[in-house]
Amino acid sequence: MSAATASKRLDKLEPSAEDSGAPGPEELYAAFESWTQDQGLTLYPAQQDAILELADGQHVIMSTPTGSGKSLVATAAHFFALSRGQRSVYTAPIKALVSEKFFSLVEIFGAENVGMVTGDSSVNASAPIICCTAEILANEALRDGRDADVGPVIMDEFHFYADPQRGWAWQVPLLELTGRAEPGSPGRGSTGSRAQFLLMSATLGDTSRFETRLSEGTGRDVVTVSSAERPVPLSFEYSTTALQTKLEELVTTHQAPVYVVHFSQREAAERAVGLASLNVVSKEERELIRLKLETFRFAKGFGKTLNRLLRAGIGVHHAGMLPKYRRLVEQLSQQGLLKVICGTDTLGVGINVPIRTVLLTALSKYDGTRTRQLNAREFHQIAGRAGRAGFDTAGTVVVQAPEHVIENEQAISKARAKHGDDEKKVSQAIRSAGKKKPREGFVSWSEKTFERIITATPEPMVSRMRVSYSMVLHLLERPEDPIRAMRRMILAADETPARKAQLQRQALQILRELLTAGVLERLDSPDEDGRTVDLTLDLQDNFALNQPLAPFAMAAVELLDTESESYALDVISVIESILETPHQITGAQMKQLKSEKIGELKAEGVDYVERMRILDELTPPQPLAELLTQQFEVYRGSAPWVSDHALQPKSVVRDMLERAFGFTDMVNHYQIARSEGVLLRYLSDAYKALRQTVPENLLTEELQDLLEWLGEVVRQTDSSLLEEWERLKAGDDPEKLAELAAMEADISALDHPDRVTANARAFKVMVRNAMFLRAELFAQEKEAKLAELDAEQGWDADRWGEALDAYFNVYEDLYTDAQSRGPSLMRIDVAPANTPDPARRWWRAVQVLDDPQSHHDWGIHAWIDLSASDETGAPVVVMDRVGELG
Known part of the structure; x- marks a missing residue:
């Protein structure tokens, strides 16, 4: 349904007799059915039932098989809300699904009518149709309760109600957007909730308790559509x-x-x-x-x-x-x-x-x-x-x-084919082959x-309710006593009496800590909204939606010395400590660390028991871990809510920089080809967090260079992650949204980053990294590794070996510390003369080698083929020579 079509349908609707200001259920259903016919679609009976009930204002639980058209029913819910002047919300468990639905609804209803909020980005957040993750809706429900500006709520993949980590976010809207007011409770009227729920999943199982919850909590009827007949059997x-x-x-x-x-x-x-x-x-x-x-x-x-x-x-x-x-x-x-x-x-x-x-x-x-x-x-x-x-x-x-069963069956079949009905020979052949075991x-x-x-029918969904500091703080924004609100929510939760008692104890402990920290203060008497406690400080907007530890990171960054040689890397370590740990990557780091360490210990003659003890004490690299942990404990004293989240010091971005790796170098070094998507998402999250968290006045030139580099690494590896985020951040321009939607369906648009050389600032960092990587390998005398980089250019292990001999005949050592990789030892000429091929674009690069006497008279000399770099998305280094500077 295009925006124009939707508008045309709405214009044709006549108000019902019961409500002179809005169209009636029959008119709404007829208009939507007419649109489906225009699209060449025929509604299934289950769809018809669900859509009729939604038009009539009832809650619908749609527990129908995959492929039965639940998405079309959700579209009807949005259409009815739009026609009635209501705000409708679509939630899903993963950002990718929210984004996909956002673009789909933009195409149907027009960019001006659809918004998206995922924590990472927000576009057109005041639109009448909102796509968001379940946590976003849960936080709104906590803040506003039954007064929330929410009409139809579509909760897709509702079986996530039983998810151990995220199930709370699926339960909270059912508790807080519904529910009867307590007698005399200020701020909560006695009328039914405005929220109308459409819960959808192919595997809900028994839905009776959800039917009871919604019916009793809102005064609306609940209809469960659970046709077992699949459109495609x-x-x-x-x-x-x-x-x-x-x-x-x-x-x-x-x-x-x-x-x-x-x-x-x-x-x-x-x-x-x-x-x-x-x-x-x-x-x-x-x-x-x-x-x-x-x-x-x-x-x-x-x-x-x-x-x-x-x-x-x-x-x-x-x-x-x-x-x-x-x-x-x-x-x-x-x-x-x-x-x-x-x-x-x-x-x-x-x-x-x-x-x-x-x-x-x-x-x-x-x-x-x-x-x-x-x-x-x-x-x-x-x-x-x-x-x-x-x-x-x-x-x-x-x-x-199971594979062993199949192999045994094959052995039997082979024996029978060879020996026919001779059971003795068949048995002998099977015994000879040996029975495969699991x-x-x-x-x-x-x-x-x-x-x-x-x-089998799907198992009953188990409640995963929990309480947290952020829940309490969100409840404080509601015009009623947060203590009563929390107690009411816990008692209404789908939990056992023992579990409810445990949740109440946890909530009381949180309140005590907030009072002790001075974040909350007791009021001498209840205020006009019935509050007995109140906040003593102003929290930033959406403090718990994106990076809940971002305020701590900002405070920690301000403690760093901007004049320090390691400042830029230390800022990156602070930001990495608040990001979710990519366990596939840190696990690979740990595996390699142990492999390298065990080689060292064996060479030193350390016995097995001691080797195992030392290996057990190893951890992945965690720069600034001690300092950050200490500061985090101090910060918790004034901001107890950060206890909902764990600080996680680690080194992924910093590791790439210290090793002078590009994306492919990192993947190959740690052998994580099957998890390269995990690495890319982490780098993307780090880039976004750096952009959103570090104040401009603390962005040094080197840090800005590294930020540009990180963004370009992500963009060149897979432009889709940042392009969508950056365009959505730019606003809700219909043309931009239409362009993004078109890209979703166009193979040729999947992989089209800008030329890597177009961002000269980021490309220079890439060149510096590529050249310093060679300096590091040169210092370690790893000619085989160097040959892997440059063999195609004629620099095999023998040629690198000759260069190593020539340097180490003059100097006994080569430094590769932070000072060695400084800008003073990297020379880039962006307009060199006498290039290898005048028909192509070139830079000249020299990595000056940091010798023990600081003579700095040797270097690794190379050409950078800009044309080839644009084709590959990374610097293409063409080695020239290793020798004295000219």
Whole structure:
């Protein structure tokens, strides 16, 4: 529904007899149904039921299978709210889904009517339709309660109510946007709540307690739409055929695209590589894929692997990939060009990959604590992705038997094929082959497990309510006594009496700490709103939405010495300490640290027991950890609410800088190709936090250089993460939003960063890093590593070895500390004469080597090919010589 169409529909609506100021339910339903017909859509019975109830003002719980059109029902809720002059809110568990829905609604209702708030960015936040993460709505509900300016609330993927970490954010709106007022409670009227809920998920299970909560709390009826009939029916199969053979069968019988589900990113990537030899696409499809990928830039490492797989019609999809790679896989899948996609179970959270067949490689998974069988909700959430509405008449769900079972079945079949009915020889052949056994700790499953889980209903959702400092502070903004409000919310929560008592004790402890710290003060008598306590300070807007520890970081940065040589790096360490830890990266750092340390200890002759003791005490690099921890304890004294969050000192961005790494260098050094998306998101978060947190008066020139470098590294690796954020921050210009929406559907727009040399400031930092990396390896006498960088330019290990001999014949050592990498020892000529190729653009770079006598008369001399750098997104260094300065 375009903005013009929506406006036209609204203009045609006539007020109902009951409400002279707004259209009636029948008119609303008729207008929306007319629009769906204009779009060539026919409403399913379940959709009709839900939309009619929404038009009539009732709450709706939509527990229908994946592919049954819940998104269209949500669109109807927004349409009805817009026509009634109400503000509607859409929430989802992940930012990517919120962003996707934002662009979709912009296209339907127009940019002026749709806004988005995710913590990272806010655009058109006063719009009548808002897309946000669940935590944003929860905080609004805490601040405003039933007085919140909220009409229809669409909570997508509502099964996240049972998520251990985030479930509280799905429960709070149900408690605080509904609920009867206590007698005599100021600020809370006795009329019903304005909020109207649409709760949606394919795997809700028993919804009776939600029906009771909403009905009793708002005085509105609640209708649960739980049609078990899928628009695209599913068939189920338990397979004892080898996986590769099974996939070939599914492709040849036209049951592709097939999504192969794994429960680790490593398994998904390795499986895809193992399937690369499958012949699943036609010659014509190969050529079409080639044309689609013609202008797409794949980075080294996993990018080259993915490029080869995609050209064979095989995709990979998991959270550790670069966003541009995931979106590329999604778009090629939508165009029918990928026949097999290997991925993880995260596909169950609203990711847009149309598939016909879901093949699960296992019915057990490691959940972070133990290996266990899948529960019914997990199985149905994944299986429900099979079958594409509008494309398929049926979908297929295949579960593979355990690998050892399949191998044993194959051995039996092979023996019978060879020996026929001679059971003695068959048994002998099977014994000779040896019965395959499961690996240690393996949790098995069987066909009976499969049959049981197919018919099992999703488990009841368990409440995950909690209390925190930020909850109390948000409640203080409401015109009523926050102590009573907190008590009422806890007593209304979906928890056991014992758990409610525990939550009340926690809330009282938080209040005492806030009073002790002087953040709250007791009032001699209740004020006009009934408050018995009040804040003694003004909190910044949205203090708990984005980086809750940002105020601490700002205070810590102000304590640093701007004249210190390490100031810029120390600021980065402060900011890194407030970011969520990327455990895949810090784990890789720890693995390499232990590997290097154990080599040193063995060389020193340290015995095994002592080696193990030393290794157990190692931690990943944590610059400023002691200082930051001390300051954090001091800061908590005046701001107790930071106790909701843990300080996490670490070194990822700083590690890159100290090692003079680019993105690819970092990935290769720590062997994290399968987690490069995790690294990129962390670098993006660090860049945003630096931009948003460090005051301008504390931005030194060196820090500004590093900030420009970091932004350009992210942009050149995958421009989508920052482009969307920066454009959204720029405002709600309809043309910009339309451009972003168009990019979402355009493969050619997935990978189009500006020329890396266009940002000269950032590019100079990249050149400095590239040159200093060679100086570091030179100091360590690692000619093989240097050859990896420059062998294509004719600088193999022998040539670097000769250069090392020449330098160390003159000097005994080479320094590579912070002073060694300073700007005084890096020379860049941006307009050199006598370049290698006048037809190309060049810079001249010399990394002066920091010798022990500080003569500084030797250097690494190189040309920087700007034209090639723009093609690759990183400096292309063409080595010239190592020798005395001219």
